[in-house]
Amino acid sequence: MNDASTILEINNLKTYFYTDKGVVPAVDDISIKVKKGQIIGIVGESGCGKSMTSLSIMQLIAPPGKIAGGEILFQNKNLVGISKAEMRSLRGNELSMIFQEPMTSLNPVYPVGKQVAETLLLHNKHMKKAEAKQKVIEMFKMVGIPEPEERYRVFPHQLSGGLRQRVMIAMALICRSKLLIADEPTTALDVTIEAQILKLMKNLQEEIDTSIIMITHNLGIVAEMCDYVYVMYAGKIMEQADVYELFDHPKHPYTEGLLKSIPRSNVQQNKEKGLYSIKGMVPNMLNLPKGCRFHPRCIYAEDACREVEPDLVDVGEGHLVRCIKYKN
Amino acid sequence: MGHYIIRRLVISIPVTFGIALITFILLNVIPGDPVALMMKDHISADVVARVRAQMQLDDPAYIRFFRFIWNALHGDFGVSYKLNRSVSSLLMDAFPNTLILAISGALVSWIIGIPAGVLSAVKKRSFLDNSIMGFSLLGVSIPVFWAGLLFQYIFAFWLGILPVSGFDGPEYLIMPAIVLGWSSAGTISRLTRSSLLEVMRNDYIRTARAKGNLELKVVINHALKNAMLPVVTVMALQVAGLLSGAVITETVFGIPGIGRIAVNAIQNRDMPLLQGAVMFTTVLVILGNLVADVLYSLLDPRIKYD
Amino acid sequence: MNIAKNMLFKKEIIEPSDELVKETFWQDVFKSLRKDRMAMAGGTIIALFILVAIFAPYLAPYNPYEVSLDLQFQKPSMEYWLGTDMFGRDVLSRIIYGSRISLLIGIVPSLITMLIGIIFGIIAGYFGRKTDFIIMTVSDMVLSFPSLLLAMVVMYTLGASLLNIFIALSIVGWAGTARVVRAQTLSLKNKEFVESARAIGVKPSIIMIRHILPNCIPQLLVLFTLEIPGSILSEASLSFLGVGAQPPASSWGLMVSNGKEFLFNAPWVAISPGIAILVIVLAFNFLGDGLRDALDPYLKQ
Numbered sequence: 001m002n003d004a005s006t007i008l009e010i011n012n013l014k015t016y017f018y019t020d021k022g023v024v025p026a027v028d029d030i031s032i033k034v035k036k037g038q039i040i041g042i043v044g045e046s047g048c049g050k051s052m053t054s055l056s057i058m059q060l061i062a063p064p065g066k067i068a069g070g071e072i073l074f075q076n077k078n079l080v081g082i083s084k085a086e087m088r089s090l091r092g093n094e095l096s097m098i099f100q101e102p103m104t105s106l107n108p109v110y111p112v113g114k115q116v117a118e119t120l121l122l123h124n125k126h127m128k129k130a131e132a133k134q135k136v137i138e139m140f141k142m143v144g145i146p147e148p149e150e151r152y153r154v155f156p157h158q159l160s161g162g163l164r165q166r167v168m169i170a171m172a173l174i175c176r177s178k179l180l181i182a183d184e185p186t187t188a189l190d191v192t193i194e195a196q197i198l199k200l201m202k203n204l205q206e207e208i209d210t211s212i213i214m215i216t217h218n219l220g221i222v223a224e225m226c227d228y229v230y231v232m233y234a235g236k237i238m239e240q241a242d243v244y245e246l247f248d249h250p251k252h253p254y255t256e257g258l259l260k261s262i263p264r265s266n267v268q269q270n271k272e273k274g275l276y277s278i279k280g281m282v283p284n285m286l287n288l289p290k291g292c293r294f295h296p297r298c299i300y301a302e303d304a305c306r307e308v309e310p311d312l313v314d315v316g317e318g319h320l321v322r323c324i325k326y327k328n
Numbered sequence: 329m330g331h332y333i334i335r336r337l338v339i340s341i342p343v344t345f346g347i348a349l350i351t352f353i354l355l356n357v358i359p360g361d362p363v364a365l366m367m368k369d370h371i372s373a374d375v376v377a378r379v380r381a382q383m384q385l386d387d388p389a390y391i392r393f394f395r396f397i398w399n400a401l402h403g404d405f406g407v408s409y410k411l412n413r414s415v416s417s418l419l420m421d422a423f424p425n426t427l428i429l430a431i432s433g434a435l436v437s438w439i440i441g442i443p444a445g446v447l448s449a450v451k452k453r454s455f456l457d458n459s460i461m462g463f464s465l466l467g468v469s470i471p472v473f474w475a476g477l478l479f480q481y482i483f484a485f486w487l488g489i490l491p492v493s494g495f496d497g498p499e500y501l502i503m504p505a506i507v508l509g510w511s512s513a514g515t516i517s518r519l520t521r522s523s524l525l526e527v528m529r530n531d532y533i534r535t536a537r538a539k540g541n542l543e544l545k546v547v548i549n550h551a552l553k554n555a556m557l558p559v560v561t562v563m564a565l566q567v568a569g570l571l572s573g574a575v576i577t578e579t580v581f582g583i584p585g586i587g588r589i590a591v592n593a594i595q596n597r598d599m600p601l602l603q604g605a606v607m608f609t610t611v612l613v614i615l616g617n618l619v620a621d622v623l624y625s626l627l628d629p630r631i632k633y634d
Numbered sequence: 635m636n637i638a639k640n641m642l643f644k645k646e647i648i649e650p651s652d653e654l655v656k657e658t659f660w661q662d663v664f665k666s667l668r669k670d671r672m673a674m675a676g677g678t679i680i681a682l683f684i685l686v687a688i689f690a691p692y693l694a695p696y697n698p699y700e701v702s703l704d705l706q707f708q709k710p711s712m713e714y715w716l717g718t719d720m721f722g723r724d725v726l727s728r729i730i731y732g733s734r735i736s737l738l739i740g741i742v743p744s745l746i747t748m749l750i751g752i753i754f755g756i757i758a759g760y761f762g763r764k765t766d767f768i769i770m771t772v773s774d775m776v777l778s779f780p781s782l783l784l785a786m787v788v789m790y791t792l793g794a795s796l797l798n799i800f801i802a803l804s805i806v807g808w809a810g811t812a813r814v815v816r817a818q819t820l821s822l823k824n825k826e827f828v829e830s831a832r833a834i835g836v837k838p839s840i841i842m843i844r845h846i847l848p849n850c851i852p853q854l855l856v857l858f859t860l861e862i863p864g865s866i867l868s869e870a871s872l873s874f875l876g877v878g879a880q881p882p883a884s885s886w887g888l889m890v891s892n893g894k895e896f897l898f899n900a901p902w903v904a905i906s907p908g909i910a911i912l913v914i915v916l917a918f919n920f921l922g923d924g925l926r927d928a929l930d931p932y933l934k935q
Binding site: 346466473480572590594609 | 791874875897
């Protein structure tokens with residue numbers, strides 16, 4: 001299992017929220033593996049626990065949330081229960097993250113360059129400020145920020161959403177992280193900017209040789225960027241497979257539904273068939289349905305689905321699926 | 329930046345004018361003759377008429393108002409009925425005392441209030457937080473005059489370590505400043521706490537943590553500056569509150585400041601003096617608001633000056 | 635029997651639906667308020683004070699106005715729990731009667747303040763432009779006065795009496811409420827439900843009363859609860875300075891003021907009414923705070 005090419009291995013992670021109204025299993029026993037240089041995708045609807053998975057890796061779960069079990073092995077070191085100081089030395093350095101909202105993820109009262117330089121200075125105690133500034137400007141160039149010297153001094157509100165996300169990427173990669181977690185990095189952006197940012201991330205990934213966990217609800221992004229995909233639903237992984245395998249042979253009804261709900265660029269087809277949507281809503285995490293948690297929305301649901309929670313079953317070639325239809 | 333200050337100053341002019349108008353109306357619609365009131369009952373009608381004429385009280389109200397404005401612009405607020413001295417010289421004598429008191433009161437409130445609020449927010453829902461918030465509420469709820477008397481009883485009478493009242497040296501300032509600052513400290517610590525907690529929920533705080541910052545640095549470097557923005561706004565409102573408090577504090581501790589002038593003017597029905605004191609304090613409040621606005625724009629880069 | 639059983643069973647198998655709102659607004663608020671110990675303590679103290687105010691004649695051991703110079707400055711004892719003042723009047727009885735003034739002063743000007751503030755605030759926010767500018771400029775001016783000084787000026791002009799304290803505190807207090815209501819109105823004005831009401835031709839006055847005002851209630855409730863202690867403190871301060879309640883009224887502020895001359899000889903005269911003010915103001919502040927916390931989800935919407 002622990003071959004050198006594995007950068008992150010999550011085993012049976014459980015992140016629970018202990019609220020007044022009950023325990024919410026936001027991340028419910030999931031296992032994920034990321035190899036060096038790989039881009040993996042985690043897909044699902046909002047509230048399925050994909051963001052909580054990323055915050056768990058970063059050890060940034062705030063109370064009442066808590067990691068209730070499992071391990072997160074980053075370069076063979078378990079991050080669960082690691083000392084705060086050790087975790088801090090990893091964050092922003094070897095392990096970094098880009099957030100969904102570039103608009104609000106930058107501190108409004110400091111110039112952006114300073115905010116990027118801060119990461120550098122935090123992890124390189126002996127670096128001079130001038131040197132850090134130089135490096136930030138270089139990084140700004142690398143992420144395609146025009147006029148990087150001038151942009152170093154501007155405040156976040158003076159930048160467009162696309163440029164702010166580039167700043168966030170610069171901040172995440174300035175220390176040449178081994179693993180970058182991108183949590184819906186382009187959701188808040190225009191489609192054209194989205195494409196630019198994704199291309200940039202892919203290029204940087206090759207250049208810096210970092211691994212990426214791409215968290216998204218957009219299967220188009222997954223198809224474009226990822227090598228391997230996990231489909232999450234209500235805190236659990238429903239299906240995982242190589243990206244080609246998943247798109248060509250989706251096995252789980254949920255994955256099938258997700259793939260069917262992608263609007264096609266063929267207008268004629270869209271008009272004729274109408275847009276497909278998965279009926280119903282994400283279940284209340286305080287009161288999960290018995291049996292398979294997807295069954296109330298599943299078009300194939302049968303009596304057995306209401307009774308037993310199926311296991312994640314290997315159906316060959318690294319393709320795993322959690323559905324009663326598939327057995328070992 | 330300079331433009332911004334000038335523009336803010338220009339906006340303050342009509343506000344000041346309006347305040348002068350409100351003050352004038354409030355003080356000049358008294359039913360009954362101010363002169364008769366001033367001189368009590370045993371004065372002949374003849375004398376009253378002569379004094380009225382001397383004070384030009386028989387002119388129509390609007391003429392008196394513009395005369396008041398005109399004279400005020402020249403720093404002339406008339407002559408005190410009771411003390412027979414120019415109101416402006418009385419105010420200028422008293423002003424430094426009020427200023428010293430208000431500034432030390434403000435300092436006390438910040439020095440206690442801001443760290444207490446930060447501590448409270450960082451240790452949210454702990455015993456410490458609950459105690460600090462309990463004390464803050466106590467500070468807000470305590471009647472200032474009563475706190476003053478309590479302090480006098482404990483520190484001047486019982487322990488005998490501080491002078492009861494008067495204003496002859498720094499030791500005379502200690503009790504009034506604490507009494508005055510105490511209630512503002514409650515407001516400031518509560519606001520700092522809630523503002524900081526609000527800011528800590530922001531995405532950029534998560535970013536700061538994701539960089540590998542120490543939690544303490546996240547609070548001090550990333551959250552505090554943002555959290556202080558609403559606190560600065562309240563500091564502006566605090567000027568008015570401090571001056572209100574100064575009225576009471578000066579009365580309790582016998583400090584010859586503007587507040588005590590106002591109280592005495594009311595007791596002696598000394599209208600010009602009261603009018604001058606009110607106008608003077610209100611202009612101070614407006615200036616305080618201006619300073620706070622400028623401070624705010626210095627802290628928040630999103631505010632544009634042009 | 636069987637049918638009944640079936641019905642019971644049916645009830646149990648109802649699927650967990652998307653309906654999360656099971657409680658009404660007030661039930662929800664009251665439920666979270668009940669968990670807040672400080673707020674409940676505040677509420678209890680307020681209830682006690684109201685009872686004391688109502689039943690003052692039955693509770694007071696002595697006549698609060700009866701002067702007897704032989705009984706001057708009696709120390710607190712079994713006979714006179716809180717001692718007597720410079721006229722030999724029983725301090726406890728005067729405090730008990732004083733609760734009437736304080737509660738009246740707490741509630742009446744706060745109500746007037748709220749009413750004026752709501753009217754001006756909604757009008758300013760809803761109509762905007764010139765109306766807004768004028769109302770907000772005047773409220774800015776009022777807020778530029780140190781509130782106590784403005785109240786003092788009004789008292790100077792109108793003369794010291796209970797009714798005039800109501801007027802003075804209302805003149806001073808409305809501006810703050812107006813600001814809050816205006817801000818709320820501004821944010822509601824462009825919400826879909828208001829726009830759709832306007833689109834189908836509902837009159838502005840109806841929109842303001844039916845659609846905007848109800849949405850301000852959580853804020854107003856908190857504001858009202860916190861306005862009361864403010865009024866009580868203001869009255870106490872005015873009376874302390876001699877421009878509020880007049881002797882022989884048993885206003886707490888006035889009692890402290892009268893007692894201050896004899897602070898070092900007979901501290902109980904000035905100290906105990908101060909404690910009464912502190913306790914009732916603290917109680918209202920605790921309740922107001924608890925209410926704010928309980929209403930928090932509604933305030934943020």
